[in-house]
Amino acid sequence: MDKEDQRRFVVIGTVILEVVEPLLKQRLENDVQSHGFKSFYDFINSPPTIHILFHLRHRNTWCCKDELYCRNFSTLPLNYQQWDLLYQEKASHHNCHCNYKANSLHVDDLDISLMFLILLNCCKLTSFEETCIVKLRQFKQDYLSVNTKGAITQNEYNSFWKELEACVQQLDTSKQEDLVRIVNRPFDENLHKTYMQILVDISGVFQQRVSTRGIDIQKEMQVQEEKQDEENKSTNPLCKSCSFRNWNLLASKWCLQCEEALCDTCVQHHTASKMLRSHGVVPIKEYVEHKNLIKSFCGKHEMIFQFFCESHSIPLCIKCVSEKHQACDIAPIVEKINVSTWSAESEFEKVQKLLQNIQLLRNSVTKQQDSEEKERRKMDESLAKAFVDIKTRVLDEMNDRKRRAEEISMKLLLQEKAIDSILRDWQGVSANTWMFSINNDVKEHENMYLELAKEIKTMSNGIDIDKWKNSVTSFRIGSTASHCDIQSSLNIKHLQLKEVANFEILKGSNENQIFGCAILSRKEVCFADRGNNRLILMNSKGYQKIVKLPCSPADVTVLSATKIAVSLMEMRTIVILNTEKWTLESPIFKEEKGIAGLSFYQDQFVVRTESGYVFLTQKGKVISKIENIGPKMPYVAMANKTICMAKWDENEVQCRDFTGKKVWVYKKESVLKTPNGVCTDRDGNVFVAGSKTNNVIVISADGKQSKELLKGQIIFPIAIDFDKEVRNLLVCSATGNAKLFAVY
Missing domain, CATH: 1.20.120 (Four Helix Bundle (Hemerythrin (Met), subunit A))
Incomplete structure (x- = not known):
C-alpha cells in the first residue's frame, strides 16, 4: 500500500479528531450555556431534548405528550450504544420519551458521532453552521468510518480537501494554522495503526448488523433499481421514503435539496425535522413538467444551492458564500422561492x-x-x-x-x-x-x-x-575603465503594468515580515516570511503550500521549475528547497559574517554578505567577490554583466560591474524614497520598490531615464521580483499584501 495514501488517511483522521471534534465540543458547550442550562446533564435531561433524541432511536412510536412534534424516521441514526450512554429507563414501562431520564455524563463522554447528532437535532445553529457540520459529518462517514483500507488516493483527496478546509474555516477561521500543521506533519505509522484498529471495530459491527438482518444486499439493490426505473417513467412518482418501507404511495411534493419525491405524510415529518425544515419543497406536478430546467446544484463547486444573494440576485452554495459573497446580503433560498414574483x-x-x-x-x-x-x-x-x-x-x-x-x-x-x-x-x-x-x-x-x-x-x-x-535605442558601450557593456534596452516610457493576480497572506502566529518574494510560473509565486520562519507558496486561487524553515529567511530566488534557493539569516547559509519532494537539501554555501539578499541569473548567484557581494556557481562554488561595499543595501539584482542594489538610507540606486566599479547612480528623492527591493528585466532595466513613496519605478539600463509604474496600490512595498521569460512583476509589502503584474 502506498505510504502517501496512508499519510493522507492519517491527515484526514487527524483533522477530524484534533480540529473538528474540539470545535463541535466547544459549539455544544456554548449552546448549553446560551440556553441557560447549568450543565450538560441539565441540557440532555430536559424534556424537549429527550423527546428529539427518543425519536432518533424509536420508530413508529407516538408520545403521550407533544404528539404534534413526534417524528417517524425511516432510518434510526442513534444506535443502541449511544442511546444507552445517554439515557436510562424509569420504573414504568410506558413506551414514551417521558419514561426516560438522562445518565450523569459530560460533553467529554460523547464520541464525535454523537456530538454531530445532538448538534444537528437539538441545538440552534445558523444556516452556515448547519451546512458545514452536515458536510463534516459526511466527510467522516465517507473517508474514515468505512475506510477499511486505511488509505486515501491523491485524486480522492483533491476532490474534497478544499471543501473540508472551507467548512472548518467557516466554523473557526483561526484553525488555518492547525490545518497547515497537520498537512505538513510527517507520516506516523503508529497513529495509522491506531486509526486502522478503530476502523476494523466499526467494520465488524457493520458486518454483524448486515448478517443479523439476513438480507441479500444484491437482491435488495436490484429491487430498488427496478423501482427507480418505474418511478422515472411515471408522471406521478412514488414517495421515496415510503418506498424504502415497501409502501407504494404517490408523491405530492418534491424536495429540491434531497432531490426526493415525498407524500403528504412524509412532507409533514420532513418539515418538522430541524435538519430538513429549511429545504425547498415544491409541488410534484411542477417538478415533472419542468425538471429539465431545474438546477439545484452549483456547477462550479458541485454543491447544493442553499442560499440566495440579494446583492447579486443569484443562488449560492456554501462554497460560493465563503469565496466571494461574505459581505453580501444572504438569505435562505427557500424564503426567496416563496415570495418571488417572476414573469x-x-x-x-x-x-x-x-x-x-x-x-x-x-x-x-x-x-x-x-x-x-x-x-x-x-x-x-x-x-x-x-x-x-x-x-x-x-x-x-x-x-x-x-x-x-x-x-x-x-x-x-x-x-x-x-x-x-x-x-x-x-x-x-x-x-x-x-x-x-x-x-x-x-x-x-x-x-x-x-x-x-x-x-x-x-x-x-x-x-x-x-x-x-521606437522601442530600441542605439547600442552604447560603457566606459573602458568599467569594462561593462550596456545592452540595447526598451524605451521605458512605453512600459505599462496590467494586474494579473492579487495575493493576501494570512497572519501567522507572529506578525508577517515578508522581505523576500519570487515568481515560480505565470501565476504561482513564493514569499519568504521572516516573522514566522516560513516559505509561502501561492497561486491565483490561494494557498498551495507552507514550508516551515529552521530560522528566519532573508531572501528567496528561483533556480528552476523544481528548485528554490533561500538565504537563512541566523544559520548564515543558502539552502535549496526541492518542490517535487518538498524537502530542504543540504546548504550549498555558508558565510560566517552574515547573509542577506540573493539573485540568480544565467546559472550563477550573487549573494549580499556583511562585507560585500559573493558570486557563486549553481552548486555554491565561489567565483569571485566584491569587498568593502557600504551597509544599508540588503537587496541585490543581477543583469547581464552588472549588479544593481538600493541604498535605502540615502535614497539612491547603484549599478556596478562585476568588479565593483560604479556604472551609474540614480538619486531622485521627489520620485523615490527608501528604496528596497530591486530586480531587472532581460534588457537591463531596473525595477525598484520605493517603501516610503509607496511606489515602484523603472530605471533604464543606462540609468538616465526613469518612470513611475505603480503608485499607492501596495502600501510600503519592500520585496520585488521580475520573471524575465514571461515579463511578469511581483510586488509585496511586509505585511503580506502582494500583486502580480504583466509588464508590456
Missing part, C-alpha cells in the same frame, strides 16, 4: 434578445478575424528586415490576439448553443421555483457577453506599432 414571458424575450446579440457579435468577430489575419501578414512582411527580437515581440502579440479571437469566437458559439438549448426547453415555464436557476444561467451569459464585447472593442483598436518601432 416567464419577459424573461423569454430577454433571453431571445441576448441570443440575437451573441449571434451579431460572433459575426463581427469572424469579420475581425479575417481583417486581423490580413494585417498580421502585412506586419510580418514590413518587419522582415527589423531586429529579430523586436519582430518576435510584435508577432507574439499578434498571435496572442489571433488565439484570443479564436477563443472568443468559440465561447460565443458555445453561448449561442446554450441559450438556444434554454429556449428549446422553455415550454411555457411559469413557476417561480425555477426562476433562480434560469436567471443564474442567463446572468452568467449576459456578463460573459459584456466582457467579450468589451475585449473585442479593445482589440479593434489595433496594435500600437509606434511603441515597438
Whole structure:
C-alpha cells in the first residue's frame, strides 16, 4: 500500500479528531450555556431534548405528550450504544420519551458521532453552521468510518480537501494554522495503526448488523433499481421514503435539496425535522413538467444551492458564500422561492434578445478575424528586415490576439448553443421555483457577453506599432575603465503594468515580515516570511503550500521549475528547497559574517554578505567577490554583466560591474524614497520598490531615464521580483499584501 495514501488517511483522521471534534465540543458547550442550562446533564435531561433524541432511536412510536412534534424516521441514526450512554429507563414501562431520564455524563463522554447528532437535532445553529457540520459529518462517514483500507488516493483527496478546509474555516477561521500543521506533519505509522484498529471495530459491527438482518444486499439493490426505473417513467412518482418501507404511495411534493419525491405524510415529518425544515419543497406536478430546467446544484463547486444573494440576485452554495459573497446580503433560498414574483414571458424575450446579440457579435468577430489575419501578414512582411527580437515581440502579440479571437469566437458559439438549448426547453415555464436557476444561467451569459464585447472593442483598436518601432535605442558601450557593456534596452516610457493576480497572506502566529518574494510560473509565486520562519507558496486561487524553515529567511530566488534557493539569516547559509519532494537539501554555501539578499541569473548567484557581494556557481562554488561595499543595501539584482542594489538610507540606486566599479547612480528623492527591493528585466532595466513613496519605478539600463509604474496600490512595498521569460512583476509589502503584474 502506498505510504502517501496512508499519510493522507492519517491527515484526514487527524483533522477530524484534533480540529473538528474540539470545535463541535466547544459549539455544544456554548449552546448549553446560551440556553441557560447549568450543565450538560441539565441540557440532555430536559424534556424537549429527550423527546428529539427518543425519536432518533424509536420508530413508529407516538408520545403521550407533544404528539404534534413526534417524528417517524425511516432510518434510526442513534444506535443502541449511544442511546444507552445517554439515557436510562424509569420504573414504568410506558413506551414514551417521558419514561426516560438522562445518565450523569459530560460533553467529554460523547464520541464525535454523537456530538454531530445532538448538534444537528437539538441545538440552534445558523444556516452556515448547519451546512458545514452536515458536510463534516459526511466527510467522516465517507473517508474514515468505512475506510477499511486505511488509505486515501491523491485524486480522492483533491476532490474534497478544499471543501473540508472551507467548512472548518467557516466554523473557526483561526484553525488555518492547525490545518497547515497537520498537512505538513510527517507520516506516523503508529497513529495509522491506531486509526486502522478503530476502523476494523466499526467494520465488524457493520458486518454483524448486515448478517443479523439476513438480507441479500444484491437482491435488495436490484429491487430498488427496478423501482427507480418505474418511478422515472411515471408522471406521478412514488414517495421515496415510503418506498424504502415497501409502501407504494404517490408523491405530492418534491424536495429540491434531497432531490426526493415525498407524500403528504412524509412532507409533514420532513418539515418538522430541524435538519430538513429549511429545504425547498415544491409541488410534484411542477417538478415533472419542468425538471429539465431545474438546477439545484452549483456547477462550479458541485454543491447544493442553499442560499440566495440579494446583492447579486443569484443562488449560492456554501462554497460560493465563503469565496466571494461574505459581505453580501444572504438569505435562505427557500424564503426567496416563496415570495418571488417572476414573469416567464419577459424573461423569454430577454433571453431571445441576448441570443440575437451573441449571434451579431460572433459575426463581427469572424469579420475581425479575417481583417486581423490580413494585417498580421502585412506586419510580418514590413518587419522582415527589423531586429529579430523586436519582430518576435510584435508577432507574439499578434498571435496572442489571433488565439484570443479564436477563443472568443468559440465561447460565443458555445453561448449561442446554450441559450438556444434554454429556449428549446422553455415550454411555457411559469413557476417561480425555477426562476433562480434560469436567471443564474442567463446572468452568467449576459456578463460573459459584456466582457467579450468589451475585449473585442479593445482589440479593434489595433496594435500600437509606434511603441515597438521606437522601442530600441542605439547600442552604447560603457566606459573602458568599467569594462561593462550596456545592452540595447526598451524605451521605458512605453512600459505599462496590467494586474494579473492579487495575493493576501494570512497572519501567522507572529506578525508577517515578508522581505523576500519570487515568481515560480505565470501565476504561482513564493514569499519568504521572516516573522514566522516560513516559505509561502501561492497561486491565483490561494494557498498551495507552507514550508516551515529552521530560522528566519532573508531572501528567496528561483533556480528552476523544481528548485528554490533561500538565504537563512541566523544559520548564515543558502539552502535549496526541492518542490517535487518538498524537502530542504543540504546548504550549498555558508558565510560566517552574515547573509542577506540573493539573485540568480544565467546559472550563477550573487549573494549580499556583511562585507560585500559573493558570486557563486549553481552548486555554491565561489567565483569571485566584491569587498568593502557600504551597509544599508540588503537587496541585490543581477543583469547581464552588472549588479544593481538600493541604498535605502540615502535614497539612491547603484549599478556596478562585476568588479565593483560604479556604472551609474540614480538619486531622485521627489520620485523615490527608501528604496528596497530591486530586480531587472532581460534588457537591463531596473525595477525598484520605493517603501516610503509607496511606489515602484523603472530605471533604464543606462540609468538616465526613469518612470513611475505603480503608485499607492501596495502600501510600503519592500520585496520585488521580475520573471524575465514571461515579463511578469511581483510586488509585496511586509505585511503580506502582494500583486502580480504583466509588464508590456
